[in-house]
Amino acid sequence: MKVTFLGLGVMGFPMAGHLKRNGHEVTVYNRSGAKAAKWVEIHGGASAPTPGQAAKGAEIVFACVGNDDDLRSVVYGDDGAFAGMSQGALFVDHTTASAEVAREIDAAAIKAGLGFLDAPVSGGQAGAENGKLTVMVGGVQKDFDRARPVIDSYARACELMGPAGAGQLAKMVNQICIAGLVQALAEGMHFAQKAGLDGNKLLDVISKGAAxxxxxxxxGRTMLEGKFDFGFAVDWMRKDLGICLAEAKRNGAQLPVTALVDQFYARVQKRGGGRWDTSSLMQPLTEP
Structure with missing residues (x-):
């Protein structure tokens, strides 16, 4: 299939590579042209200087950018993807964004005669590189059925959750669950250290049980070692939790633990840890 991929960050770069390795004809776009040139050098395919030019002739256009505004910047305008896409083409957004922007772009796509799926992913950089992402999708069944075999190039699980916006809502649940769990794990490892337990032996045992x-x-082990210079960045997690908390205000959900953990991540940012892995919630406990 002829496809386009917009956004070649730590997630998009390998995801687009999996599409190429699975036999698709891939054109890429990135805000930094050097990154696009590097991708073409490694994987082949082609690059284009604007989202609109990259999207010309594509059956499916994929995007994985930073936030709502970044997404709008590659979708709309004379140089945006929608301006270059043909009637009946499908736009699949892998950005973790708000459900509100997903519904907005879905409405714009319908008006333009295009299909749209919001399809945020979970699994981090390692999942993207290994082709083992979990994909939560919002949209209509026919568009999902069309995109699913292509998404399988880098996914181990892909599920249609409901209409446009449902994929983003599902991703919010994912991040809410992770936030509380990481804080609990950090507190547990901190307690183990204070109690004089062998953390590695402890993990060997309790990782086989309900915990x-x-x-x-x-x-767990990298927390014990105080290693945080890898993985899913605190800055990204705070962006995601901000989306969760804003949606909770709209729908009336109570998220007391999520709000608290968000503030713990703010403390990590103030210590210069914005690019540390989310497991760095351990650091303020060990170095108060």
């Missing part, structure tokens, strides 16, 4: 989680398996 087991992806975070425990993948971040």
């Amino acid at each position: 087991q989680s992806w975070q425990m398996e993948n971040r």
Whole structure:
């Protein structure tokens, strides 16, 4: 299939690579042209100087950018993707953004004769590189059925959650669950250290029981070692939690733990840890 990928950050760069390796004809766009040139050098395919030019002739246009405003900047305007897309083409957005912007772009797509799916992902940089992302999708069934085989190039799970915006709402639930879990894990590891327990032996035991989680398996030992210079950045997590808390204000959900953990992440940012992994919630406990 002829496809376009807009946004070649730590997620988009490998995701677009998986599309190329799976036999699709891929054109890429990135705000930094040097990044697009590097992608073409590694993977082949082609690049274009604007989203609109990149989107010309594509059956599906994928995007993975930073936030709502970044998404609008690649979708709208004379140089935006919608201006270059043909009638009946499909836009699939992998950005973690608000449900509000997903519904807005869906309405614009319908007006332009295009399809739209909001399809945020979970799994982080490692999941993107290994082609094992979880994809939560909002949109209509026919568009989902069309995109699903292509998305499978980099996904191990992909589910249609409901109409436009439902994918973003599902991603919010994902981030809410992670936030509380990481804080609990940080407190547990901190308590173990203060109690004089062997943290590695402890993890070997409790990771086989009811406390087991992806975070425990993948971040417990690095927490104990005080290593945080990798992974999903605190800055990104705060952006995501801000989206969750704003949506909760609209729908009336009570998120007391999420709001508290968001403030703990703010403390990490103030310490210069905005690019540290989310497991750095351990750091303010060990170095108050």
